[in-house]
Amino acid sequence: MTDVIHAPAPAPVEDLDYEAIIIGAGVAGIYQIKRLTDLGMNATVLESSADLGGTWWNNRYPGARFDSESYTYGYSWSQELLDEWHWTERFSPQPETLKYLNFVAEKFDLRQYMQFGCRVDSMRWDDDAHTWTLQLGDGRTMVTRFVYTAFGLLSVPTLPRIEGIDDYEGQAWHPHDWPHEPVDLTGKRVAIIGTGATAIQIIPEVAKEAEHLYVLQRRPNWAAPLHNSVIDEEEMADIRRRYDEIFARCAQTPGGFEHGPDDRSFWEVTKEERLELWDRLYEGSGFGIWLSHFREIFMEERANAEFSEYIAQRTRERIDDPELAEKLIPTDHGFGIQRVPLETNYFETYNRDNVTLVDLAEAPIERITKTGVKTTDAEYDFDIMIYSTGFDAFTGAYDQVDIQGVDGQRLANKWNDGPVTLYGILVHGFPNMMMVPGPQSAVVNFPRTVETTVDWATPLMEHARANGHTKFDASAAAEQEWFDECVGWYDRMLIKNSQHWMTGYNSNLPGHEFGNTRYNVYNGGGPRYQRLLDAAAAEGYPSVDFD
Ligand code: NAP
Secondary structure, three states: OOOOOOOOOOOOHHHHOOOEEEEEHHHHHHHHHHHHOOOOOOEEEEEEEOOOOOOHHOOOOOOOOOOHHHHHHHOOHHHHHHOOOOOOOOOOOOHHHHHHHHHHHOOOOOOEEEOOOOOOOEEEEEEOOOOEEEEEEOOEEEEEEEEEEEOOOOOOOOHHHHHHHOOOOOOOOOHHHHOOOOOOOEOEEEEOOOHHHHHHHHHHHHHHHHHOEEEEEEOOOOOEEEOEEOOOOOHHHHHHHHHHHHHHHHHHHOOOOOOOOOOOOHOOHHHHHHHHHHHHHHHOOOHHHHOEEEHHHHHHHHHHHHHHHHHHHHHHHOOOOOHHHHOOOOOOOOOOOOOOOOOOHHHOOOOOEEEEHHHHHHOOOOEEEEEEEOOOOEEEEEEEEEOOOEEEEHHHHHHOOOOOHHHHHHHHHHOOOOOOOOOEEEEOOOOOOEOOOOOOOOOOOOHHHHHHHHHHHHHHHHHHHOOOOOOEEEEHHHHHHHHHHHHHHHHHHHHHHHOOOOOOOOOOOOOHHHHHHHOOOOOOOOOHHHHHHHHHOOOOOOEEOOO
């Protein structure tokens, strides 16, 4: 007699709580649930916050707004939506963006699929049943076949690793957790630690209200004017007429914006022509100053140095005190090799009597005290401290969920030295899990990346279903190739030297100190990314194994 060993059968769909679960109800989760429910799937969205919106639900700090032109940030997939929505400002402020996302959810009746206040603690893959089992913070367990992680890329705030942080007795918070009720800053001594893109939006607003604002700066950041403006009915009507053209343009530029590179070589034009271009870009709005540029500024030290000196000069002109101006101009990195913050009166804010720059490069913080901060040369007392000290970018949200794939392998272990993915969407050993988007995706104008990744991951899952597959996984070889491609782009660009979340730097996280490079982003640009994804889909997903 011979023993017949039957392979365990995958769990039938009827046995699942949901066929698909989306984690996160931000810009990505909202679009993903629309796609899945359009297919008639039994799907839900689990969101840990009390409502939808993701980034735009959380970050309610004064000055929070897009650095993307509003009409390039909105979803492109519904003509009705494009026809109905009126963006009132070129760079939408947080309340309007949250209103927009609610408008979308209500228009397409998506709230019915969302569950709020649901933290996912763990996800375990069952390689017999071809299912994921999710354990929720509220004690519930959910079994599903497909998981879409719509975690966002900058959703886990980090507080400073400074001795004494728990001793402080005043009010303190990270901008991500800015209170939802109004904060009265009048008569208050306010400190802000950090000068990243977030702080650069907050500082001018807080300075208008607070009795005194202290900016605690460790490294200055390059920044350039946003030049926001109102969009009236007439301009909005024109934008509506041009939406096809606008989205087509965004699909052609590396950054997913209307702003695209100048195809001339830096060196083939005269210095006067370069200056003429730079003046125009500096006076223009949005990311033109960063992205409508000669490619050499991202690749060549000499070109970058010349342009950085131009921006330094423009910055100096805006600050009354020349000594202070020099402290606000970076010397450790060139313009544009880190994500460039856009600002409204940021540098002029330092001309106010109620604003003090505390230069931590000269006198570092020794400790946080009960009443404020002690640096190596002074003590400061504050009523409120704002820790604008960045995020555990890309992988932080994944580390918060105990994700165990095939053979119990933990994603956190696999990514210990940095993320490894296929297209920033799949991870070998973690079948049926799709990141929309994840680390190593082409992080461009964010909703453009969201649409690209959702529009790839959804048909991939449909392809599996249509062909009777209950499991798919990135092949190990294809994942390695994608990792090498990501590394290759870093190697070609000055960004590789940047002390920034794009290279995994965050001084507040052990293992993320400068020099421990993590290849967080695919830097090959949106169009190339799209081409590679399109080719993979057209060829029947050769880089994915189906079971
Ligand atoms: P960030 O760029 O990482 O900046 C963090 C800041 O905190 C840096 O100035 C850093 O100084 C400082 N810092 C961190 N730990 C510190 C410590 N222990 N002591 C003193 N200083 C400390 O973070 P972010 O400003 O929140 O911006 C993150 C990203 O969010 C941006 O790059 C952008 O992509 C996104 N964002 C987008 C928008 C928008 O689209 N409108 C707005 C805001 C933010 P060092 O440089 O010395 O480390």
